[in-house]
């Protein structure tokens with residue numbers, strides 16, 4: 001392990017810090033995990049950021065009273081350690097077309113869930129796996145109508161967003177600022193959009209950890225969310241001991 005002031009943590013949220021749930025709003029962040037995040041933030045001098053597909057306000061609500069540096073909507077928004085907010089420009093053309101194409105579909109097909117974000121949409125089919133192909137096709141249609149829009153398949157979800165930023169670019173921006181600058185990044189995530197983060201940290205000599213099975217660019221893999229959280233807990237303890245004994 002490296003000294004706690006020489007490393008930085010960039011952690012995905014859903015499937016990494018919390019178990020996936022039927023709906024994005026029914027996940028549970030345990031007290032133990034909130035406590036681990038708080039202790040990691042203290043021992044690293046604030047070098048812990050959440051890198052999620054959710055809106056930052058949504059992350060804040062779950063993490064309360066913790067308020068961590070964060071990237072939202074897969075890197076389209078970012079709040080640095082100083083509290084300064086950054087956001088990619090809204091793509092009105094895309095958001096309008098997303099509504100026209102997707103709203104009628106979710107009305108017609110009970111069980112589909114359309115998650116509207118400030119600059120992205122997510123079409124969840126967890127309760128209608130029979131509609132995977134229909135969802136993929138309508139999202140491809142959306143991408144074809146909207147230049148610069150990228151569709152990414154996730155776990156029982158298709159996400160569409162402007163391709164101007166991703167989780168990897170957000171992490172590289174964090175690494176230009178204190179307290180992250182000059183540190184070795186450790187990133188963990190469980191899904192397809194985390195692969196951008198894995199590639200970015202690998203390019204700067206960092207460490208990538210994939211949660212769960214499947215092809216990945218990460219060097220390390222853990223079996224599941226629970227195993228990863230045990231590792232995170234042990235890592236926080238080890239870093240704290242290093243400070244106490246240092």
Ligand SMILES: [Mg+2]
Pocket residue numbers: 012013014015016189190191
């Ligand atoms: Mg995830």
